Amino acid sequence: MKKLLFLPLLAILAIAAQNTATYNVDVTSSTIAWTGYKVTGKHTGYVKVKNGNLTWTDGKLTGGSFDIDMNSITCTDLEGEYAGKLVGHLKSDDFFGVAKYPTAKFVITKAIPQDTKGNYKIVGNLTIKEKTNEVKFLASANENNGTISATGKITVDRSEYDVKFGSGSFFDNLGDKTIYDEFDLQVTLVAKQ
Numbered sequence: 256m257k258k259l260l261f262l263p264l265l266a267i268l269a270i271a272a273q274n275t276a277t278y279n280v281d282v283t284s285s286t287i288a289w290t291g292y293k294v295t296g297k298h299t300g301y302v303k304v305k306n307g308n309l310t311w312t313d314g315k316l317t318g319g320s321f322d323i324d325m326n327s328i329t330c331t332d333l334e335g336e337y338a339g340k341l342v343g344h345l346k347s348d349d350f351f352g353v354a355k356y357p358t359a360k361f362v363i364t365k366a367i368p369q370d371t372k373g374n375y376k377i378v379g380n381l382t383i384k385e386k387t388n389e390v391k392f393l394a395s396a397n398e399n400n401g402t403i404s405a406t407g408k409i410t411v412d413r414s415e416y417d418v419k420f421g422s423g424s425f426f427d428n429l430g431d432k433t434i435y436d437e438f439d440l441q442v443t444l445v446a447k448q
Contacts, residue, residue, distance in 0.1 A: 273312050278403050278446035280307035280321055285444045292435040303327035309403050309446040316366045316375055316396040323359040325351050349420035352384060359383045373397040377407060383416040403446040412436050
């Protein structure tokens with residue numbers, strides 16, 4: 256009987272002994288660069304991190320999440336009127352419908368260490384337009400003097416989020432007007448205690 260009582264006590268002590276801290280994402284130092292691809296080339300730009308946090312336990316990344324301000328989409332490969340038209344189209348219902356869906360979200364469900372140098376396989380849930388899908392990607396995260404620096408590239412299949420415009424997955428005979436389903440998000444987060 257004493258052994259049965261002792262085991263839960265050990266489990267509680269082991270959890271209490273973990274050194275866990277939550278770091279808040281510094282939105283002014285964090286960036287998300289996007290790249291979208293089409294048959295005839297690509298477009299690039301940025302979208303802002305709205306808020307977020309990272310959890311650090313016993314020297315390792317163990318969790319976290321961040322929100323993306325979809326109203327902040329910018330374009331960096333075009334200028335003036337052309338950039339404005341592209342951004343307007345991306346914000347429209349053809350793509351991300353930001354009037355109705357102003358925020359996207361990513362939540363880490365697993366951070367799997369790959370080595371002792373701060374490299375991880377990240378598994379998490381990405382929500383865009385209120386549709387949530389699991390994504391997996393490689394990332395690095397290191398803590399130094401109360402600041403976590405984390406980077407990773409997420410490849411997103413927009414067809415899984417009901418973003419259909421110009422997609423060969425939904426429309427035939429698009430030819431050189433085809434916009435590929437996959438786009439990349441290069442995420443750089445800086446988080447502080």
